[in-house]
Amino acid sequence: MKKIYCFSLVFFVYFLTIAQEKPKLMRNSNGVVQLMIEEKPYVILGGELMNSSASTLESMKPKWEKLKKLNLNTVLLPVAWEQLEPNENEFDFSIVKGHIEQARKHNLKLVFLWFGSWKNASSGYAPHWVLSDTKRFPRMRSANGENRPYLSNFSRELMVADAKAFKALMSYIHKIDRRQQTVIMCQIENEVGLKGDSRDRSSMANQLFNSEVPKALLHYLETKEKQILPEIITRWNENGKKTQGSWPVIFGKNDLADEIFMAWHYAKFLENIAAEGKKVYALPMFVNAWTIDPEKPVPGIYPSGGPNSRMLDIWQAAAPSIDFIGVDNYRKNYKATLNDYYRNGNPIFVPEAVALWLGDKWSAPAKAFYTLSEFNALGFCPFAIDHPVYSEDHPVKKAYEVLGNLMPLMIKEQGTGNMRGFMQQDSLKERIDFKDFYVDISYDYSYQGYGLIIQLSNEEFLIAGNGANLSFHSKMKPLSGVSYGTIQEGNFVKNKWKASKYIGGDEARQGVGGIKLPPVYLKEDANPNTITTLKVRLVPIAGGTFENVDELN
Numbered sequence: 001m002k003k004i005y006c007f008s009l010v011f012f013v014y015f016l017t018i019a020q021e022k023p024k025l026m027r028n029s030n031g032v033v034q035l036m037i038e039e040k041p042y043v044i045l046g047g048e049l050m051n052s053s054a055s056t057l058e059s060m061k062p063k064w065e066k067l068k069k070l071n072l073n074t075v076l077l078p079v080a081w082e083q084l085e086p087n088e089n090e091f092d093f094s095i096v097k098g099h100i101e102q103a104r105k106h107n108l109k110l111v112f113l114w115f116g117s118w119k120n121a122s123s124g125y126a127p128h129w130v131l132s133d134t135k136r137f138p139r140m141r142s143a144n145g146e147n148r149p150y151l152s153n154f155s156r157e158l159m160v161a162d163a164k165a166f167k168a169l170m171s172y173i174h175k176i177d178r179r180q181q182t183v184i185m186c187q188i189e190n191e192v193g194l195k196g197d198s199r200d201r202s203s204m205a206n207q208l209f210n211s212e213v214p215k216a217l218l219h220y221l222e223t224k225e226k227q228i229l230p231e232i233i234t235r236w237n238e239n240g241k242k243t244q245g246s247w248p249v250i251f252g253k254n255d256l257a258d259e260i261f262m263a264w265h266y267a268k269f270l271e272n273i274a275a276e277g278k279k280v281y282a283l284p285m286f287v288n289a290w291t292i293d294p295e296k297p298v299p300g301i302y303p304s305g306g307p308n309s310r311m312l313d314i315w316q317a318a319a320p321s322i323d324f325i326g327v328d329n330y331r332k333n334y335k336a337t338l339n340d341y342y343r344n345g346n347p348i349f350v351p352e353a354v355a356l357w358l359g360d361k362w363s364a365p366a367k368a369f370y371t372l373s374e375f376n377a378l379g380f381c382p383f384a385i386d387h388p389v390y391s392e393d394h395p396v397k398k399a400y401e402v403l404g405n406l407m408p409l410m411i412k413e414q415g416t417g418n419m420r421g422f423m424q425q426d427s428l429k430e431r432i433d434f435k436d437f438y439v440d441i442s443y444d445y446s447y448q449g450y451g452l453i454i455q456l457s458n459e460e461f462l463i464a465g466n467g468a469n470l471s472f473h474s475k476m477k478p479l480s481g482v483s484y485g486t487i488q489e490g491n492f493v494k495n496k497w498k499a500s501k502y503i504g505g506d507e508a509r510q511g512v513g514g515i516k517l518p519p520v521y522l523k524e525d526a527n528p529n530t531i532t533t534l535k536v537r538l539v540p541i542a543g544g545t546f547e548n549v550d551e552l553n
Contacts, residue, residue, distance in 0.1 A: 023184040025284050025323055025347075030415025032376045033324070033347035035284065037109075037184060041411045043372060044379020045400045046111070048076035048352055049386050051119075055080065057098040063386050064106045070390060071400035074109040074184070076351055076381055081116045082127045085165045093172045100173075100182050111185045111351075114169070116162045116273070119190040120290070121303040123151040130161065137161075140194060141202040150194065153262070153269045153305075154204050162269075163276040174281035186283050187351065188270045191290040191328060193303020198258035209261055213250045217264060218243050220317035227344055228313040232260065255299050260314055262305025267318035274321040287315070288326040288351050291337055309340035316344055328352035328383075330360075334367060335425055338375055348375040352383040361389050362528060365399035366423045366450035369465055372403065373452035374421030376414040395466075395528040402464055402531050405491050406452075409462070413454055422468070423450040437482070437538070440471045447528050451517055459485075459540065463515055464533040467526065471514035472538055479540035484512065486537045489519060497535060 023037050034041040047067065054060050054077040067075055077099060085091055096112075103110045115125035123131065130137050130151070137158045139147040151158055166188070173183050194200060199209065222243065225233055236242075239252050251257035274285045289307045302308060307315045307325045315325060326349040331337040334353075342348055350371055354364050364382040371380045382396065390396060403410075413419040420432045424443040432439045434455050443449040451465015463470065472482045487508050488499040507519040518530040 022178065022281070023181055023283055028415060032415035033345075033378065034411070034414065035184065035378050037181060041414075042073075042109075042184070043377070043407055043411065044074040044109075044111070044349070044381065045072055045368070045403055045407075046074040046076055046351075046379050046381035047072050047385025047390070048113075048381045048383045049078070050384045051078060053386050054078055054095075054099060055083070057095060057102075060099065060102065064102050064108070066392075067385065068106045068108065069392055070385070070394070070397045071404060072108065072385070073400075073404070074111060074379065074381075075103065075385075076111045076113055076187075078113045078115045078119075078125075078190075079169060080125045081114075081130075081162070081165055082125055084169060085127055088127075088129050088161075091165075091168050091172075093169075096169065096172060097176065100177055103182050104180060109181075110183045111187065112169075112173075112183055113187040113190060113351075114166055114273075116166060116189055117151045117153075117158055117269075118192045121191060121193050121195045121306070122149055126151060130158070138202065138204070140200040140205070142197065143201045145201075148194075148196065148200075152200065152202065152204065153192075153266050154200070154202070154208060159269050159272050163273045166273050167276040167280055170277040170283070171280040173283075178281070183283065186277065186285050187326070188273050188277075188285055188287050188322065191288055191303060191306060192266050192270070193290060193306025193308070194262055194300065195303055196300055198255040198299040198304045199262050208265070209248070209258075210246045213245060213247055214264070217314070217317055218250070220313075224313070224317075229310065231256065231310070232313060255304075259299040259304045259311065262299075263307075263311040263314040264305075264318050266305045267307070267315045267322075271319035271321050274319065278321055284323045285321065286324045286326050286349065286351075287319075287322055288328050289341070290328060291331055291340075293331075294333065309337075312341065312344060312346060316346070324349060324378075326351045329367075330355040330358070333425070335370070335423065338371065342375060347378050349378040350380045352381065354382040354384075356384055356387060356389060362395065363448060364390075364394075364396040365466070365528070365531065366448045368396070368399055368403060369450045369452055370421040370423035372421070373410065373419050373454075376419075393529070395531065398529050398531045402491075402533060406462075406464060406533065408495055409454060409492070410452075418455040419452065421450075421452045422465075424448045424467070436474065436476050436540075438473050438475065440473065442469045442471075443467060444469070445523065445526055449517070456535070459538045460535065461538070462533070462535050463517065464531070465517050466528065466531045468517045469509070469514060470517065472536075474538075474540045476540055478542050481541040481543040483539040483541050484508065484514070484536060485539045486535075487515065487519075488535045489532060490535065491533055499535070503534065 119125050138152045140150045247261045287307045290303050292302050327341045329337050368380045371377045428443045430441050445467040449467030454462045487503040489501040490499040503519045518532040520526050
């Protein structure tokens, strides 16, 4: 009896240890960064709320059920400094407690967005006691000495006050949530950077700009030269590759020098906030980027010094406590923008996407599939997920249902090279390569096509998506042709494949022309909600792959 009791006690202690293991980031055996919750990989199928939605518990009350019905597993919502600390050293955690309790009730995880000193470059969420004291908390200034509506990132008083408030928030989350792990990550500030100029022109900023560049940054340039963006290294080389001197001496008198200067000081400011928060609860912490418009790549038009792709190296050098840079991707060149951030070990996470204000209402499913499969991303989140556009019949609901069903397999394949994503962007055709096959994809539906392909074995593939036709081709010689042996529609039930239909004939391009997504009789039978999962077994044969199905009729 004693032995059984001892074993039970050891098991109970072990269980408590595992249950209390905080969320963290780890690289899998293939080098892919994964978010671990209770020691299991977790991918965020999320949505970010509109800025004011979570400002009261009453406002949020009717939203939780809707969010759950959209098949989200995670909600991103702001915590505003002005509400958390309305008076200095007086903290009110009631809204934080309420959001955590409602998320638990609806079996949702949370990512808190700390709206402190800056939100979208501006300072609208700082408390009144901060904004009203311009001597203690100075503003940035224009060249003619006018105050800008932005708190100064050179103010130590501001940095200490902001970090103290964030540390109090993290301490409270640790106190009430370390076992349940409802809150799984935190974003520090929101899209920081200076709008309207390449750098602050205050006397404090001017003095620092003409002072010595920190040795830590110069050492980083020397030791990481081969990985740093060529634009930065070229400018350093052009100025003599100096290892001592002021910002204009090291980088020249130009917008790039201004932006590097601002980036370093923004990053050091946010590094301090993240480091202070991690002292009490070391959740994964990230910053999000206002991306550079390729048509107007001028610092100040986009927030100068923010964690954009141009400044990624500087942020990584200055802020080791920040785990990664998330990309708020509203760009038409969505694919290329993701690539801009997928370097130096920075994992892809999209906390904001889909520009409703530009008329983009329907691209969330395509971008979710593409981001999660092509980039092994930590997660994807449309912004304004609580907007009426995202009603229960929005295709993002079905997309998240399908992705949720496939997620165990997708996690298993992260980094193996067996999983690829595709998405209609500029061209009506694209090609994806696998080891022994390549896939031609064409888009000819009235809505955006997209999907993912996972190679399950040498000749078996899983395909999921909508609005595309796929044709497989063999790279093997002499078996340069492909026949389609079996095509099944189905899903996974308890991680085992269950076929709901065998696909052939008109629904499969006659069984010789390739794969139809979705497998419908008429093109007009398809719609944005017919998101399909198929399993296909190929038969490599001598001869070519037949392309023109119409010739068979």
